[in-house]
Amino acid sequence: MRILVTGGAGYIGSHTAKALVQAGHEPVVFDNLSEGHRWSVKWGPLVEGDLSDGALVRQVIATHGIKAVIHFAAHAYVGESMHRPREYFRNNVTNTLGLLDAMLEAGVCRIVFSSSCATYGIPRNVPITESHPQNPISPYGESKRAVERFLYWYGQAYGADWMALRYFNAAGADPDGEIGEDHHPETHLIPIAIQAALGKRPFVEVDYIHVTDLARAHVLALHYLLGGGESAALNFGTGEGKSVREVIAAVERVTGHRVPVREAARRSGDPRVLVANPAKAGRILDWKPQYSSLDTIVETASRWHQAHSPGVAGPDQGVSGWVAQAGERSLPATYAISGGGVAVEPPPGRR
Numbered sequence: 483m484r485i486l487v488t489g490g491a492g493y494i495g496s497h498t499a500k501a502l503v504q505a506g507h508e509p510v511v512f513d514n515l516s517e518g519h520r521w522s523v524k525w526g527p528l529v530e531g532d533l534s535d536g537a538l539v540r541q542v543i544a545t546h547g548i549k550a551v552i553h554f555a556a557h558a559y560v561g562e563s564m565h566r567p568r569e570y571f572r573n574n575v576t577n578t579l580g581l582l583d584a585m586l587e588a589g590v591c592r593i594v595f596s597s598s599c600a601t602y603g604i605p606r607n608v609p610i611t612e613s614h615p616q617n618p619i620s621p622y623g624e625s626k627r628a629v630e631r632f633l634y635w636y637g638q639a640y641g642a643d644w645m646a647l648r649y650f651n652a653a654g655a656d657p658d659g660e661i662g663e664d665h666h667p668e669t670h671l672i673p674i675a676i677q678a679a680l681g682k683r684p685f686v687e688v689d690y691i692h693v694t695d696l697a698r699a700h701v702l703a704l705h706y707l708l709g710g711g712e713s714a715a716l717n718f719g720t721g722e723g724k725s726v727r728e729v730i731a732a733v734e735r736v737t738g739h740r741v742p743v744r745e746a747a748r749r750s751g752d753p754r755v756l757v758a759n760p761a762k763a764g765r766i767l768d769w770k771p772q773y774s775s776l777d778t779i780v781e782t783a784s785r786w787h788q789a790h791s792p793g794v795a796g797p798d799q800g801v802s803g804w805v806a807q808a809g810e811r812s813l814p815a816t817y818a819i820s821g822g823g824v825a826v827e828p829p830p831g832r833r
């Protein structure tokens with residue numbers, strides 16, 4: 483089946499394109515390459531374009547005979563969204579509404595949507611189940627929650643079938659080493675700590691689900707909808723929180739190199755613990771993480787980063803010291819885990 487994968491040149495989208503092909507589907511990647519990479523599109527064609535181009539989206543859906551959509555394309559820097567809500571709402575909300583219009587006009591009514599744990603805001607209790615109140619504390623989280631609400635109403639009014647996958651922190655790389663994470667700026671703890679251990683970069687953060695497990699979740703969500711399953715929002719995490727120190731210890735174990743660490747104050751306003759209860763995904767989709775032990779995540783990511791310096795695999799260059807919050811990208815600086823913060827620094831002279 484032909485599946486439109488918006489944002490399929492990005493990190494999770496490219497791993498999902500591979501999982502789709504492995505499951506017998508034909509992904510058609512639609513990406514403006516603002517964050518994604520041409521080299522990561524290895525499974526199916528790349529249509530280079532922006533989601534705001536409604537005519538192009540319609541044309542792609544028609545000419546490729548698209549039957550369902552997996553929608554990753556978005557701006558995803560939590561911290562940046564605090565300063566640029568207009569851009570976030572335009573890309574994540576307005577452009578998604580345009581995509582939904584194009585789909586409905588073409589009679590394509592199934593969508594798997596990248597939502598986020600950022601829709602929950604500060605957790606009242608952990609692990610977080612899907613019924614936990616959604617009170618986002620950033621425009622980014624707000625944009626994801628808005629789309630979830632639209633999907634609900636589009637289901638009611640137009641019969642759209644949807645799955646909103648609320649990822650916690652995607653991590654790791656394709657176990658075959660074909661693709662991996664290459665974000666600019668990189669803000670996720672594991673690649674940052676690995677790059678620091680390898681002397682490739684400064685800095686730091688937490689909580690992880692292997693990207694290949696997440697990619698598989700999209701295929702299962704798609705099959706569930708194709709089989710007539712009822713629309714739902716599902717959490718995708720491991721159910722276990724990892725501290726920064728645990729992550730750094732794993733990186734040191736796997737790479738055999740020390741990660742230079744500097745203690746730092748915790749940022750106020752960040753949730754201290756963001757852990758998913760993924761039981762519903764297990765029940766509904768029969769999904770079980772296979773690769774999400776910390777060591778496997780770090781091993782696959784480390785193999786990828788040893789083979790690919792940031793930006794080397796693709797045209798982008800340059801990194802900066804941003805750090806992560808709850809899986810998405812956040813404010814520049816050091817950051818936090820329960821009780822205290824940790825910043826990873828490069829060895830002297832290597833910054």
Ligand SMILES: NC(=O)c1ccc[n+]([C@@H]2O[C@H](COP(=O)([O-])OP(=O)(O)OC[C@H]3O[C@@H](n4cnc5c(N)ncnc54)[C@H](O)[C@@H]3O)[C@@H](O)[C@H]2O)c1
Pocket residue numbers: 488489490491492493494495512513514515516517518519531532533534553554555556557558573577596597598599648649650651652653665808809810
């Ligand atoms: N990485 C995580 O841990 C995480 C956690 C929760 C949710 N998410 C969500 O998952 C999705 C994918 O995340 P990712 O880490 O792979 O991000 P990514 O930046 O690697 O991928 C997003 C892709 O969308 C493309 N894109 C953005 N705006 C576009 C537009 N207007 N038109 C066409 N293409 C556009 C980018 O070029 C990029 O390739 C995002 O929606 C993100 O919000 C990610």
